[in-house]
Amino acid sequence: GQQVMQIPQYQHVQEGEDFTTxxxxxxTLSNIQWYKQRPGGxxxxxxxxxxxxxxxxxxxxxxxxxxxxxxxxxxITATQTTDVGTYFCADPTSGTYKYIxxxxxxxxxxx
Amino acid sequence: DAGVIQSPRHEVTEMGQEVTxxxxxxxxxxxLFWYRQTMMRGLELLIYFNNNVPIDDSGMPEDRFSAxxxxxxxxxxxxxxxxxxxxxxxxxxxxxxxxxxxxGQGTRLTVV
Numbered sequence: 001g002q003q004v005m006q007i008p009q010y011q012h013v014q015e016g017e018d019f020t021t022x023x024x025x026x027x028t029l030s031n032i033q034w035y036k037q038r039p040g041g042x043x044x045x046x047x048x049x050x051x052x053x054x055x056x057x058x059x060x061x062x063x064x065x066x067x068x069x070x071x072x073x074x075x076i077t078a079t080q081t082t083d084v085g086t087y088f089c090a091d092p093t094s095g096t097y098k099y100i101x102x103x104x105x106x107x108x109x110x111x
Numbered sequence: 112d113a114g115v116i117q118s119p120r121h122e123v124t125e126m127g128q129e130v131t132x133x134x135x136x137x138x139x140x141x142x143l144f145w146y147r148q149t150m151m152r153g154l155e156l157l158i159y160f161n162n163n164v165p166i167d168d169s170g171m172p173e174d175r176f177s178a179x180x181x182x183x184x185x186x187x188x189x190x191x192x193x194x195x196x197x198x199x200x201x202x203x204x205x206x207x208x209x210x211x212x213x214x215g216q217g218t219r220l221t222v223v
Contacts, residue, residue: 033211033212035212041216042202042214042215042216042217043154043202043204043212043214044214045211045212045213048210048211088154090212092212098144098156098159098166098167099144099156099159099204099206099212100156101146101153101154101156103153104153104154
């Protein structure tokens with residue numbers, strides 16, 4: 001069945017270092033979404049990418065959709081302690097609108 | 112709007128008991144999802160409703176799990192009988208078509 005894998009599973013960085021998480025799908029995606037879940041919280045929507053090769057930025061966060069629309073990445077520049085949490089990519093599965101979430105990358109930022 | 116509302120926030124029950132989790136989606140959202148989150152299995156989609164109709168329940172782990180959506184403003188997820196391995200955080204989410212999913216605060220279920 002459809003799978004969305006993320007790497008790495010865990011990442012510890014020193015505050016100020018950069019961080020990247022990668023999302024890979026076994027099928028071609030119509031679009032992809034990214035969510036952040038703070039410790040003890042619930043997933044919160046960050047962004048949606050639709051076009052092949054699309055790049056979007058939100059302050060220190062850069063999101064990219066692969067040319068083949070089978071992978072995506074989230075890059076955080078100069079991490080801060082507020083970036084701590086788990087980052088999920090999600091496939092909204094256009095047509096059925098059944099949101100399949102990736103395995104997640106848990107980020108810990110050491111001050 | 113107050114967002115997606117789930118109750119209870121925490122539930123501790125004994126093995127074999129029936130557990131009912133409740134969800135009120137955001138008004139106007141036509142899709143509703145139930146997810147289960149554990150350390151081992153991550154965020155699993157259990158069942159998905161569209162316009163109150165169950166569309167895909169392939170993620171429901173066993174017959175012990177059932178979900179209903181009697182109207183557009185209410186859904187339940189029931190586990191009967193509950194088992195310790197059902198311990199997890201259960202999230203309800205709702206979405207207007209083709210946009211983001213809005214999650215509730217979740218219900219932390221502990222079965223002892």
